[in-house]
Amino acid sequence: MNWQGWAEIALTLSLAVAIGWPLGVFMSRVWNGERTFLDPILRPVEAVFYAACGVDPKKSQSWHAYALALLAFNLAGFAITYAVLRLQGVLPLNPQGFPGLSEHLSFNTAISFVTNTNWQSYSGETTMSTLSQMIVLTVQNFVSAATGATVAAALARAFTANRGEGLGNFWADLIRTTLYVLVPLSVVVAIVLVALGVPQTLSAGVVAHTMEGADQKIPLYAVASQEAIKMLGINGGGVFNANSAHPFENPTPLTNLITAVSLNVLGWASFFAFGRSALVKKDIRALVISAFVLLFAGAATIYATETRVPPAQMAAGAETTVNMEGKEVRFGAPATAAWAAATTGASNGSVNGMHSSLMPLGGAMTMFLMHLGEILPGGIGSGIAVMVVMAILAVFVAGLMVGRTPEYLGKKIEAREVKLSILAVLAIPVSTLGFAAIAAVLPEALKALMHTGPHGLSEILYAYTSATANNGSAFAGLSANAPWWDATLGVSMALGRFPPIVAVLAIAGALAAKPKLAPSAGTLPTHGGLFVGLLIGVILILGGLQFFPALALGPIAEHFQALAFVAGH
């Protein structure tokens, strides 16, 4: 560990917050339908979409209608993606001549991209045609991110309503977020990446003649454009299997910084946008600080474990002071630590180093950050939405201690909100631990593992954790393209995405209908340091603690075994 390393981590993580703030203000203006500087260009385009879809953007929907529209849109997205992947072999724009995908892989991949997970049971450069990459997967990269944003926009409106009903219009929120935020920002980032050496081409690839005289086929894609939305949309699905450790996706330390920052930027922006649209700027600061503290602690843990010499190397008497296993030589430990924390805290799932190669406690931390519910800052919109659920639970548990029934941001928290909040967070342990426990004893599933023992268990746990959290990063080591894994991971992704979204929208509906209460000196303050501490405590205890036994059997056991091994020598 050195100060440059700490500075690099601090810069990477805090730059995202700093840029996320103004972006959030802009995003809030977009949600609120206020004027933006892009109006002259985009208003007419927006109108074309409304006219084509027959949508009246001013018509506010009840939570039922909003949720139904969202589910219908995502179901359609799933069906189209599934069909294109199956039929890839007979569709155009397939210069590589790849065949269609299997049923289970198509199912898994379609859910994966619709749910903003981007779990890839396949290797992009040897599976996906240009059509599949550019049309269906990239489209989902945009609209799945925008889907998350709509949830936050609807929730924000619930807090400003006073005995109101409508949560806004799903179609307008979806179209506006995509048009005004995601597309322009992706264009900017893509151009910057192209300038920094990331390829952007429709050609199938180049053939290089190696020094041994062999021909090496190097596949190429429109990488820069994919890369931009992969990070900004918190999708994480790379064009190449090695993801952001691949030199075409992430050629230099500068692109590493830009992409690492951009993977968190819209998550933070959603926090700030929610704060501005819900008229709770002071309270949102507490949520941002809570999330940032946890995220930084995660990065610090990983950095601390990754800069120690591995016990096994020490025992073997290796004369080394660095631990470069699984890390890209271009980036090193601090960039890997910052990225690993950022990508797992943010439900992004891209990697610039292999998480399986992290030290056990570092690997445990990447899983733990996902277990917390992807709220640091999580996906676009979905992160802040679950964070608000956490805040509701925190207020409910401890808020009584000021002598009033709990309220958050001027809305009373009652049985219905508590029930829905529990439903929103229940999916995480059910899907993560439930599937992992079954896979752990199923011979069919165990065939896919590379390791036995605690590290093998980590491979299983990580897969379901990543899928449920809609993160999409892989631990490596698991050969996931098999019917059991494709199917169950697909179900995990859906469980981790849609029940929480519907629960949050139902909460929004319930809250919108309640009177907006005026704060007084007796109201629980939800903006100070005290609330930050409370919220962090609740996130760790209610959100994280139930995973402790599973982690104890996996990475924690591995950690202590390694220490015991060294002590034995």
Add this chain to the structure above:
Amino acid sequence: MTSIDTHAGEGRPKSGALAAGLNGPVLARAAKDSFIKLDPRKLTGNPVIFATWIVALLSTISAGAAIVNHQAAGFAIQVALWLWATVLFANLAESVAEGRGKAAADSLRAARVTTKAKLLVDDKTGTWIPTPAHKLGVGEVILVEAGDVVPTDGEIIEGMASVNEAAITGESAPVIRESGGDRSAVTGGTTVVSDWIKVRVTAEAGSTFLDRMIAMVEGADRRKTPNEIALAVLLAGLTLIFLIAVVTLLGLGKFSGVNVDPLVLGALFITLIPTTIGGLLSAVGIAGMDRLLKVNVLATSGRAVEAAGDVDTLLLDKTGTITFGNRMATEVIPAPGVRPDIALKAALMASLADETPEGRSIIELGRNQGLVVESPSGATAIPFSASTRQSGLDAGGRSWRKGAVDAVYRSLSLDPKTIPVEITAAVDRIARSGGTPLAVSEDGALVGVIHLKDVVKPGVKARFADLRRMGLRTVMITGDNPVTAAAIASEAGVDDFLAEATPEDKLRLMRDEQAKGRLVAMCGDGANDAPALAQADVGVAMQTGAQAAREAGNMVDLDSDPTKVIEIVEVGKQMLITRGALTTFSIANDVAKYFAIIPAMFVGALPALAALNVMKLHSPQSAILSAVIFNALIIVALIPLALKGVKYRAIGAGKLLSRNLTLYGLGGLVAPFVGIKLIDLVISALGLA
């Protein structure tokens, strides 16, 4: 009258009829009840304790199987016993809380009429026939005479009597009840001490005030309050989450080569689920109602008690709540050239025969300044009359008068222009400050002006400052003109006031406040208060008040003390704080339990995990047993806190949260580490595990 600065629960001298103590018989009955409550059908409303019941049963079966198979069963038996103890302790908490109410209900039942009522059959002759109280129908007229117990609720249609209401209120001084107006309601179970009354029955048998009171204190129709329901949902949700976390360990453990003992898994599950708050939740609610009963307030629902904690606006009637209600003399301003003591003496002489509270306050003022006057022999009292608008005393050819300023001027035939400017200035000043000036004359000469003032009760200002820190706004309601109202409002330190208020104004003000998202509490006793009482989130009716008011409010104050609403708010807050504190404590406890049980569970197959045994517990079995025992004992240890409640402090929400979070959040984190370690030391020393 209770002084306003009496704090809730602090040395109220009067103990109401409802304040039954915790004594031997109550505890014995509670202990018995806690076994009766082991019936699983009685536990379905409490998922956490129900889950504990099931696991206790399963572990008993597992212990039994071990005995039958001649395996070592000591550990299984101990775990099973402590799990049953956990359920019993939770039941005990509820039974003890109910016990007090049951004892109070028994004493109320004794007040029910066993003698026959006198049903009037002929109003003219007064003929009556003896009829059992439960046969009386609504609208029938009964006669109640001195010495009779009022058989049922009713309204006096003729007569006036002094009534001893001790059976209901605990207050033995009789009160006057008479036909017409706001004092016409009588309550079944009270006793007429003098005179007679004719009463029209207003309540069906079985639904009298006394019946409802018995049902309330006994908790017979106790329903969960909204916040309690929400909390129960959260606890059920947590139970489900921990069930998943524990059950999945079967599969995950098998992969890791750990053969997880289902008994240990059950123990882990029970220690993780929030049994502490689950076991104490209903006791906290019952104790909250009980604390209200202790200050002699009867809530018609637990919902109202909860709402009391949420109140952020208090509408208070000025008279009787903020001020003493009677104008009192505070000074006598002498006319120019008159010695102050002469002016004071003249004021006293003019008031000697005046028996009104104002008159007596003038005598009191003299006594406070060391001046006592005796009535001269042969004095003639000159009473107040509407035409002269003054009163006084004539004796030995001398005369003293006091009265309305303009009336005294006129009777003295004073030319307004010749009145000394000092007097005019004093009269103006008094009027502007909201007081009433009275002119005093002696032997036909103006000697001074008495300042009569609505005196604010001592301590009121400090109390309102406390309320403000609690986040409560106080609004004073008065029929006074705005000038008087403003003066008193600023002296009492209320946040706002409504002057020249009619009952309609009061209702409108309340609706405005509620529309702004505030919860409003008020108290009232008149029939014209009924609409506002019904509209209020917390409406406290006075027991001495009109029947309509008592029915409109959701609480009845048996002491009829309008300042009680402040204590009610504190009781409501106290109940919510207690619930929150126990929930936080219960959840924070989980961290330590993981560190006790997880290493114990896995250390066999993964010896490296012994590093997680941070408490250095003796053995895996002692670790598990210690966690289970701690989990059971903590319920018993916290019963007193659940019943007594966490003390409420008016220090503002932020400070309150910080204090309670430290105490119950951090305390809940640390306490089980210490407790489990201590229990482990004891059981390993005893060789139990």
